[in-house]
Amino acid sequence: MHAIRWRWYVLAPAALLVCVSVPAAYYAAHPEVVRTFLVEFTGMQRFQQDVFVDPAMTGDARIRLQMSLALGRQRVADVFGEVLARPIVIATWTPSTATRFGINPRATGFTRLTWTRSFIVLGPRGISVDVLAHEIAHAELSQRIRRFRLSSVVPPWFSEGLAMLVDRRPQYSRGAYGQLVARGVRVPGLGEISTAEGFYSGDADATRMAYIVSKAEVQRWFALVGRNGLLRLIENISTGQDFARRYRAIEAEAGAGRLGR
Numbered sequence: 001m002h003a004i005r006w007r008w009y010v011l012a013p014a015a016l017l018v019c020v021s022v023p024a025a026y027y028a029a030h031p032e033v034v035r036t037f038l039v040e041f042t043g044m045q046r047f048q049q050d051v052f053v054d055p056a057m058t059g060d061a062r063i064r065l066q067m068s069l070a071l072g073r074q075r076v077a078d079v080f081g082e083v084l085a086r087p088i089v090i091a092t093w094t095p096s097t098a099t100r101f102g103i104n105p106r107a108t109g110f111t112r113l114t115w116t117r118s119f120i121v122l123g124p125r126g127i128s129v130d131v132l133a134h135e136i137a138h139a140e141l142s143q144r145i146r147r148f149r150l151s152s153v154v155p156p157w158f159s160e161g162l163a164m165l166v167d168r169r170p171q172y173s174r175g176a177y178g179q180l181v182a183r184g185v186r187v188p189g190l191g192e193i194s195t196a197e198g199f200y201s202g203d204a205d206a207t208r209m210a211y212i213v214s215k216a217e218v219q220r221w222f223a224l225v226g227r228n229g230l231l232r233l234i235e236n237i238s239t240g241q242d243f244a245r246r247y248r249a250i251e252a253e254a255g256a257g258r259l260g261r
């Protein structure tokens with residue numbers, strides 16, 4: 001009976017306090033994340049429907065961004081058939097804007113995945129077809145698998161390897177692989193780069209090697225199974241099937257199909 005005496009004049013201020021203090025605490029802890037989600041209100045300029053740019057960005061860079069976006073989307077469409085993801089792109093240009101959106105000014109870009117849509121944050125050095133294609137591929141995989149925690153359903157070597165299919169930067173090429181090996185950088189097995197920690201926590205050379213190994217593996221697999229195999233794998237994962245089992249099975253079926261021809 002006593003609980004009934006908790007009247008609105010007690011509950012309402014308490015509820016209001018929670019409503020204000022929880023977002024405020026989140027903002028205090030992760031201001032760059034909140035700015036990303038509320039990019040419309042951060043002073044960034046709307047450049048296209050889903051593209052926001054640093055007001056300081058030069059005209060040349062804006063043209064480069066526009067072209068890179070179009071060509072990047074095309075590369076992703078060449079792999080998936082069509083691009084379903086509609087990520088919001090936030091292109092920073094000065095080191096201070098980069099920092100405000102949580103990207104190291106020397107980094108190229110990253111994708112923040114959420115339940116509803118993805119946000120691609122570009123650093124000042126990230127305006128290129130390769131970087132945009134790479135990040136759009138991450139957004140596309142997340143959209144199609146309908147998961148924003150990709151790492152809970154696919155290993156990093158697969159999501160990064162898939163993104164590398166459309167990323168032709170020379171530092172991830174076969175030539176770069178040879179140079180790293182010659183310098184004594186160890187080549188990891190796929191099992192070692194199946195967790196975020198194993199993939200991203202090494203030094204710069206080790207991480208680059210992880211990308212190169214992932215690219216080679218997914219390229220090899222994709223050459224065998226093609227777009228149909230990839231789309232089947234994605235469909236299977238999105239319905240809760242096990243990644244590793246389906247990845248191998250689809251490859252085995254493609255191999256059997258070739259032998260039968």
Ligand SMILES: [Zn+2]
Nearest residue numbers: 134138160163
């Ligand atoms: Zn990536």
